[in-house]
Each structure stands twice: as C-alpha cells, then as structure tokens.
Amino acid sequence: MARKYWLMKSEPFEFSIDDLISRKNGTTYWEGIRNYQARNFMRDNMQVGDGAFFYHSRVNPLAVVGTMNIACEPYPDPSQFDPDSKYFDPKSTKDNPRWMLVDVTFTAKFDPPVTRDQIKQTPGLEDMMVIQKGSRLSIQPVTEQEWQIIHQLAGVEPK
Numbered sequence: 001m002a003r004k005y006w007l008m009k010s011e012p013f014e015f016s017i018d019d020l021i022s023r024k025n026g027t028t029y030w031e032g033i034r035n036y037q038a039r040n041f042m043r044d045n046m047q048v049g050d051g052a053f054f055y056h057s058r059v060n061p062l063a064v065v066g067t068m069n070i071a072c073e074p075y076p077d078p079s080q081f082d083p084d085s086k087y088f089d090p091k092s093t094k095d096n097p098r099w100m101l102v103d104v105t106f107t108a109k110f111d112p113p114v115t116r117d118q119i120k121q122t123p124g125l126e127d128m129m130v131i132q133k134g135s136r137l138s139i140q141p142v143t144e145q146e147w148q149i150i151h152q153l154a155g156v157e158p159k
Contacts, residue, residue: 004045005142006052007064007130008104017054017065017109026106031077032087033099038139043074043100051147051159052104055130056113057138063113064150067159071103110154124149 008030010016020028033039050070056063076097079087092098119125129140142150151158 001047004047004050005144005147006041006046006050006070007055007128007140007142008052008068009055009057009130009138009140011058012056013059016056017106020054020068020104020106021109023106027071027103029077029101029103031079031101033077033101033138034087034089035137038137039098039100041137041139041141042102045141046070046074046102048072051107053142053147053150061113062116064110064119064154065113066109067107067156068104069107069159071105074100074102077101107159108154108156110156114150114153118153119150122149122153 020026033042048070052068052070053064054066054068056065076094077087077099079085080089080092080097080099081094082088083090087099089098116131119128120131125131125146128142128146129135129137148158
C-alpha cells in the first residue's frame with residue numbers, strides 16, 4: 001500500500017515535539033483521541049511507516065513544528081479504562097474498546113516551524129484541512145503534495 005500522510009495536533013503545554021524527542025528512541029504513544037472521525041482515520045487508515053506532521057495547537061503561533069512516523073498498528077488506548085485518567089470512558093470495555101492510539105517516532109524538528117499563516121499564504125496548500133474554517137480535528141489527512149510543500153517551506157528533505 002502507498003504511504004499516507006497525516007497532521008496530528010497537540011497542545012504543547014500538554015505534549016510538545018520536544019517531549020517526543022526526549023522519549024526513549026523518540027517514540028511514544030499518541031493518546032487521548034476522543035473524536036470519532038479522528039479515531040476512524042487512525043483506526044481504519046493509518047499504517048506503519050506513514051508520515052505525520054506534528055502540529056502545535058492552541059499557542060501562538062499555530063504551526064507545524066516537525067515530523068514523525070507511525071510506528072505501529074492502532075491498538076486500544078489504555079487510558080479509556082483508567083478511572084483516574086482524564087481520558088477515561090465508562091462506556092468503553094476491554095472487549096469492545098471505543099478509542100485507539102498509535103505509537104509515533106520522531107523524525108525531524110522544523111526550525112523555524114511552518115506557521116499556519118504561512119500555510120494559508122502558500123499556493124498548493126489552500127485545501128489543507130488545518131486551515132479550513134471550523135476544522136478542529138486532531139488527526140487530519142494530508143496529501144503527498146501538501147507533505148512536499150510543507151517540507152520545502154521548512155527547508156527540510158522529506159523523510
């Protein structure tokens with residue numbers, strides 16, 4: 001199957017690209033997805049080896065700050081079963097989990113990041129979901145052309 005590309009949002013005060021870099025081997029799980037459409041993208045379409053942009057949301061400037069690869073097949077998010085977790089879901093069971101996650105591995109940090117304003121002003125990126133009005137999904141598909149253009153803006157070779 002062809003490699004796919006994604007944009008995955010995180011609030012940097014919760015989990016930043018530097019937090020990912022600091023993890024063992026630059027790999028960790030991407031937890032807390034609690035939107036069905038984002039979950040479905042992850043569960044049904046993500047594959048090992050897919051590329052993903054790491055996007056810092058809810059800060060100024062909003063920006064693509066780097067890249068990572070999908071490191072494993074989706075599996076149940078254990079936080080949904082933990083009553084002490086902010087991601088706990090009392091309707092989810094181990095026999096029928098509602099929420100999934102994947103492991104991601106750091107591949108590059110953009111210095112400087114590619115801002116949302118740059119994306120909005122760049123030809124070829126006008127259809128990116130991240131700049132569409134009302135688009136708030138934490139996981140979004142990205143086209144191969146968008147993947148290439150963002151890397152050009154960052155001055156980094158795509159991995």
